[in-house]
Every structure is written in C-alpha cells, then in structure tokens.
Amino acid sequence: RFGVAVFVGGAPSLLSYTMRLQLSVRGRGACEKADFSLHFQDALVHWNLLTESVKRQLLQILRHLKKDDLLKFLYVDDEGDTVSINSDLEWREALRVSGEEQKGCVVMRLEVWSSGKTPESATATKSTSSCCSASGSSSSSSCCAGFQRPLQNDTAVYDRVPPAKTSNPTAAQYQYSGDALMAVTLPLGALGGGCIAVAGDGGLRQWQVCNRVAHNAQVPDSFFGVRVGTGTTSTSAVLMSPALYNRKGFHPANLVTDHLIPQASKDLLAALPGIQTVEITAKFPIVEIDYTSPDIPVQIHTEAFSPCVPLDSKNSALPVIIFNYTVTNPTANTVEVSLLGSLQNIAGWDGASAITNEVENAAYGGNTNTVLPKTTGYTVLDMMNPSLQAMDAMNGHIALAVLNATGDVVTMTPQFDSVKDMWTPFAQTGKLSPGSTGASPAGKTWNGALSLTKAIAPKQTQTFTFLLAWHYPHRYVNWSQTSFGIKDKTTQFYLGNRYATFWPSIQNVLDYTVANIAMLTAKTRAFRDAMFNSTLPWQLIDSAAGRVSVLNSPTSMWHGDGNFYAFEGCKPTVGCCPLNCTHVWNYEFALSRLWPDLERSMRAVDLQEQISPNAIIPSRTTVPLELRRQWSFWPDYTQVDQASTAICVDGEIGTVYKTYREVLQGAPKDWFNQQWPQVKKVMQRWMTDLDDGTGVIRGPQPNTYDCTLYGVNTFLGTQYLCALRAAEEMAKLQGDTTSASAYQARYQKGTAALDKLCFTNGKYYTQVVDPAHNVNVMSDGTHVDALMGWWWAHALNLGDILPPDHVKSSLQATFTQNHVTAFDPNLQYPRKFFDQRDAGLFVERWPDGTVPSNAIRYSSEGAWTGLEYPFAAQCLYAGLDDVFLQVLTEARAKYDGTRRSPWNEIECGDHYSRPMGGFQLFEVASGITWSFVPNTTTFNLSFAPRLSATNFVGFFILCTCYGQYVQKGDAQLATGSAQIVITDGHRSEER
Helix, strand or coil: CCCCECEECCEECCCCEEEEEEEEEEECCEEEEEEEEEEECCCECCHHHHHHHHHHHHHHHCCCCCCCCCEEEEEECCCCCEEEECCHHHHHHHHHHHCEEECCEEEEEEEEEECCEEEHHHHHHCCCCCCCCCCCCCCCCCCCCCCCCCCCCCCCCCCCCCCCCCCCCCHHHCEECHHHHCCCEEEEECCCCCEEEEECCCCEEEEECCCCCCCCCCCCCCEEEEEEEECCEEEEEECCCCCCCCCCCCCCCCCCCCCCCCHHHHHHHHHCCCCCEEEEEEECCEEEEEEECCCCCCEEEEEEECCCCCCCCCHHHCCEEEEEEEEECCCCCCEEEEEEEEEECCCCCCCCCCCECCCECCCCCCCEEEECCCECCEEEEEEECCCCCCCCCCCCEEEEEEECCCCCEEEEEEEECCHHHHHHHHHHHCCCCCECCCCCCCCECCEEEEEEEEEECCCCEEEEEEEEEEECCCCECCCCCHHHCCCCCCCCCECCECHHHHCCCHHHHHHHHHHCHHHHHHHHHHHHHHHHCCCCCHHHHHHHHHHHHHHHCCCEEEECCCCEEECCEECCCCEECCCCCCCCHHHCCHHHHHCHHHHHHHHHHHHHHHCCCCCCCCCCCCCCCCCCCHHHHCHHHCCCCCCCHHHCHHHHHHHHHHHHHHHHCCCCHHHHHHHHHHHHHHHHHHHHHHECCCCCECCCEEECCCEEECCECHHHHHHHHHHHHHHHHHHHHHCCHHHHHHHHHHHHHHHHHHHHHHCCCCCCCCCECCHHHCCCECCCCEECCCCHHHHHHHHCCCCCCCCHHHHHHHHHHHHHHHEECCCCHHHCECCCCCCCCCCEEECEECCCCEEECCECCCCECECCHHHHHHHHHHHHHCCCHHHHHHHHHHHHHHCCCCCCCCCCCCECEECCCHHHHHHHHHHHHHCCEEEECCCCCCEEEECCCCCCCCEEEEEEECCCEEEEEEEEECCCCCCEEEEEEEEEECCCCCC
C-alpha cells in the first residue's frame, strides 16, 4: 500500500508519534480555531484516513461544521503561497515544508475550508465570538491571518462605524497637499538597483539601497535644509514639514504602512525647525516639491528624479537621485542662501534593523567619511567602511555630492554624530564646521554634511543641485529557495548588481552622472512630458505612468548576469514569492515596452533555463542560474503533479504569447530564432497533453489564483486561444507553414467550442464545472479576470478570439454584478483590502448573491488594481467607455495619497508587479497596432484613437523610438491632420 511518512529533516523519523493540529476553519461566514492532537502507531498515514480523523474531531469542537460538509485543507509553503492538499503526495510535501517535530510530537498548522453556500449577509451579522468577526480582526494571534497570502496581519481595525472619507481634491492635477500627503511615498532609484522614497512630509523614507527589502527602513539625520541670510538677520529650516505628524482621527487603510511616520523624522523635527507646509506635484518619474513657511523669505521648489530613459536600460540603471533645488528671491534685496544636505554613512548596516540615538546600530563601527579628490564642478562626500570584508553584502558606498560653480561657497562637516552640533554653525553663518576625525567607534557611525551658498539678487532664481548616490555591488540570495529543491541555507549564492558592471565604483557613478547630467535630465523630463502632456483622461495617464515605479522598487532586480529578475511584490522585510513568477508577470507591460532588452532576458530564462525536458515551465525561477532547476528534482526530470501550483499553466502558456510580444517589440532575429524551437515544444505539450483535440482545456489548470481549476473556462481558455494565434503568427515569420496551419486549425476548433460551451446564458461567460473535481469553481459567477486571453489577443493585434457582442455583454454583466459603491470589509476574505471609503469591483460575484464555499480562491476579495487595469482596457476595447473611465477613476481614488500611496499598489505585499499591466492603457487609448511583414525588415503601423479622436495627443512607444501621436479633425474625421512626433529614438532599425 502507498502511505505517507512523516518527514522531519528529510527522512521518516518517528514510528509512533502524536500529531498536533492547529487549524483555522472557515465556513458559513465563520472562522474558528481548533487545536487538538491525534496519536498514530505507524509513521505511514494515508491522507484519506487522516482527513476522516480530523473531521470527527472538528465535528465535536466547531459550531458551524455539518456532518455532510466537505473539507479543503491548505498550508503555506516556503515562498508564502497557499497550497491545497488533495492527495498522499501533496500531504507528504506539506509535512516536509511545514511540519515541526517537537519532542515526539509533529506540529502542523493548516487552514481548512468547509463546504456549503455562504450567504454574504451572514458574514456581517455573525456573532463576535468568532475570531474573524467585525470586532475580532487585527491582532497578532488572529486565527484568520496566519495562513493567508500575504501573511501580514490586518493593519487596520474596522468596527460598525465606517471611517470618515477624505479625498484628494487636486488629484486630476497630480498634486498632493494637506491630508492627501499622508501616505505619499514615491520611490526613486535605479532600474532594478535599489530606491529611496520621497515622502509626503518632504523628507526621505524607505531606504532600500542595500540589496534587501525593508519597506519601513529609515536612516536618521539624512535630509536637506536651508538658511536664508538677509543682512543682519537669518532664518533656517529643515526642508520637511511636521504638519501631519500628530494628525487626529486618521483611519489607515488595511495592509499598507506608507502612512507611518518614522520616529527618526519626528526626532529630527523635534530638535530642529521645519517647514510649515509642503505641496507635491508628482508625474512619475519626476516629483516636484514646493516648501512654504512664513519666516522663510524665499520661494523653494525641488525637482527630484532618478534618470529614467525609455529604450536605454543602462542610463535608467544609474544608482543616483538628482535633487534640483530652485530658489527664487522675491524681495527687493540680495539674499544669501545656503542649501545643506546631510547623510548618514550606512555601510555595514543590514538595511532593516533600527538605528537608534541618531547613529547607533550593532553593525556599525569603523565607518569613515572622505572627501573625494576635487573634481571641477562638484564636491563629493564618500561614505564607506573599510573594515568590512571585501565581498560582504553590506560593504557598499553611499555618497552625497553638490554641484558648484565659480563664486559658490562649499563647506562641509565630513563626520558628526549629533545633528544639533552640526546645525548650530550652519544656522548662524550658513557654513559648516570641520567635525570629528577617524573611524567611528564600535556600534556607531558618522553622519556627513555639505553646504552650498549662493548670493541671489532681487527677483532672481538660482539652482542648487545635489546628488545622492549608492554603490552596493555584492547582492546575494537572501530568500528561501527550499521549495525549488535548494536546501542549502548556509552558502551565500552570489548575484551581483548590473549597475556595478557599468560603473565599478561610486566615483564612476558620480563622474558619469555629472558629465551627462544635462542629457539625463532632458531625457527624463521628455519622457514625463510625452506621457503627461496629453488629451487623455488624467485617470488613464496616472494609472499607466505611475506603475513604472515598480521597476525602481525592491520588487525588481537587475542582476550581475545581465538578466532581469523580480519578486511578485515585497513583504515588510523580504521579497514576496520569488522569483520571476510567470503567471503574475503575465500582466506586466511596463518593462516590455520601456526596456524590451530586459524583458527579453526574462523570456530567455523561461525558455532556455527553466523549461523541463518535457516542456513544462515551473512558475518560479531559481537563482543563480548555475544552480539546479526545479524540474531536475522531479523523478525522471519529467514527473510532476499536473495540478501543482508549482507549474501554473497560465504562466506557462503566457510565455508563448509574451514571446510574440517581444518579437513585435523588436527582438533581434537571432534571439527569435533561439526561442522559437522552445516555443514549439510548449505548444506541442499543450496540444497533445492538455488539449484533447477540441481546442479547449479541461484537465487540471493550476493558476495565479493559488488553486487548480478544472473544466472549461474562459480565463484559461482564452489564454490558450491567444497562444495558438500568437504561435501561428510567429510560425509565419519563421516560414514554418506546417506549424502555422496546425495552430490555426486548432484555434478554429477552440474558439468555436469555447464560446459554445461557456456562453450559454445569453449574458456572460461561465465555467463548465467538472463534476469529478467540483473545487475552486467559477461556475455561473462573473469573474473580473474571465477574459484575460481576449485582452492579450487585442494587445497583440491578433483579432477577436471570441464573438465581440458576447465579450461586450460579458464585460457589462461583470461590472454590473461585481461593482460596489462602498466596500464592506467584513464581506471580503481572505484579505480585506478595501473599506467603506472605497468603490470598485469584487473579484467574482454570483447571481444569487451567495458565494460557494468551493469558490475559486480570492473571489470574495476586492479586485486588485492588477485586475482592474486589464478589465478597464477590455471595456475600452469593447466600446464600454463609461465603464472604462469609472473603473480607473475608482482605482485612482483608492490610491490618492490620503491613505494609500499612489506609487505602491498592493496585492501580495508592496509594489506589486501585476498592476504594471496598466501601462498598456496608453496603447488601448491610441489604438496603435503594428505587425511585421514576413521576409522583410518593414512593419505596418497604424493609430485609431478610441478617446478624443478629434483632438488626440497621446503617448506611444515602439522598439526604436517613442513620442506622441497627434490627431486633429472634424466630428466625422473627414478632414484633419495626423502626426507622429518622435521624442527620442529613430523610426526604424533592422531587426
């Protein structure tokens, strides 16, 4: 007989043992805890026998459980994914990953879902004795939070009284002031190379430049300040405002922390004077800040950005932030203005632990700040720790530089440990004193400061430019890869940072930045203007442009091997769900459009490194690539549970249509030739192993919803159809007419069959449920992601893969049934993303108002923006313009700065990658399409604006250039003009 041994440390360790089960049991609107033990005489325990024993115990303990209920068991794996258990094999894996042996007892923590229809109204009226009731959420011991994805506990507590709503009245102008600054954090930094956020108080937060995730990391005494001298008097202030530090009555949104004010910021403005008010205008990749205070007699405006140049990945990877402080003297007298930059030497710091008493941390000691050799035009204060091992991950440099011209006065305090001591001479004279000398003592570091002084005549303006740069070349794997088979937790696997291969030292970074600052500034501003100087709705522009920020966040990494890698998102101190998750990155468009060379590296890793001998592509990538692939641990390298979410089929088939996207985006011919045989292998597997010849998929379909679908559905079915069409077009470009014909024939079968099977109610597409696998059902509900492949087919100009009238009807029905004007947190599970202040869509709703307990996972959550953007795009494609705009308006209202950052859209953690699908909205609006002419170096390009067609100005990007398409005409477009305005690049290049 086949049994399951309890595995601890990789081998059966106990013959007779006790298993303690700690369970969170959900069903009929309740969530209850259960904690009990079962004793076994044999180490081999069948899964079906175990579940029977567990159910007998639960029936004696729980109030809501019924005898005929079915139970579904889930556990959380090493990467934070929730995985269901349905077989002996899966139970063995759950024990291996999650089982803990404690003195003869095996402890397992599981989430259990019980069957039955769950009336939504019941969840709002359930007794408060349930640990997940309205008043029982949000505690570190919540039984509901321990096994959810993400694993954070609720960060907001909701009672029966809805929180008061505050909105940003100037969001349409991309401006943030007053209460709308509360959660503003905009990450600036290198493409895949670390970032620092500009916050709503005008300061710097979320320091993540040390090759690790630490969303709330804060570095004290790192700020900018000003002194203005007017004859015999002077005033000075830190360029930060404490206006919101003690705000009363603020109710945060759940699962976000961007509103949290670091203690270091509070301490700084308790010790030194700050600015009264801050107003921010943010058009990513540039943020502008206006500081006002009644006792500061000049006008101070800041422009901050990191170089961000479309189609130029190298220049976009500079690890530097440029701060241009423009100071205008409105008075009738000349004033002396001194701008100060202060920075802490963080070399050796782990990037996450608290820094106390300004400069104290256990990792500090031996830190030194040095003025680099004088270079014409700028002064540099370099910060390092020479006592660290050469290859230490924390052995890096951080630097502060200021550009100075003839007549400017630069002074500095290279080393100090008390901000008050540094500030006193600056406030008095605008000059800095020499400070301390030598290496810092154990447990302490040094701060350093630079000051630039200029005389500004009446009614004149001067610009002060500071640079904040970093250089941490030694990135290592600092996340678990045990579920990929890599059990070694002691070896440091080296990854490196790509920017360090371009600029081997921080001196190189700064030299290059200063030498090219005019070009870098102009190109970054041009990119911003091409997106924002438009006739498109502001909601579309902000939803598209702001998502590029994910590529500057710690979600994204450009490793030393030249390949681009990414988490799904970021938990507070670690990346979520590594790495290059195929099914989540199925939604991303920003990287593929702006830096297609990096997107191609992801496809090459999928198709050349990750693919198994039988053409299965695991959902996640092991790094470095020298390590064994996940499939190499499978029996015979090919045998894997086809229902396992380790091989999500949407991510796998997405690799096919994403490859066609890369081809359309100008992939070199030799790259295409290398990937094509692998694409054919994937298609062959699907057409023989997954497709029974009818063009539809019926078997196990593990997917991005962390579960396995069965039966026929349009979510996976349209993605397969899209892949067939994409493979057909690639085959034509390759001159492979046999394959092209085979793909076309199967597509024709599939599109007819899918529509016939799933469009049966005359209103919208539904799922054909497999009665043998009645789990994770969409059934007759309206799922916001049901037409994922249809969206992709239009994005790739592959045409309508389903009847347009059926698609339009389905989209309208989904909006009507899923939309709410105010979310109730108690009706959302497992995660409560939104509250009564938010409007939007549920992931899925059912026509009778109930939610099946065997529903697809996450169906009762408020739809993430990573789903809302594709849905909005589909609506615009289908001619549902009003729905399109309402969805985007409500998305922007959720992330308007009052309680969530507009540049941190979450799902499984911060800076989630799925919302980068929003960048594709530019293309939907302009109606841009292009296709290559086989056997030539030319392509067909056209525009057909879907919005403001008589007066259209909108962003576009191709493989060699970007700019704006401008169209003007009369109401019928019988007369008018059309113009392609190239902002940067050139029209053609042989590919």
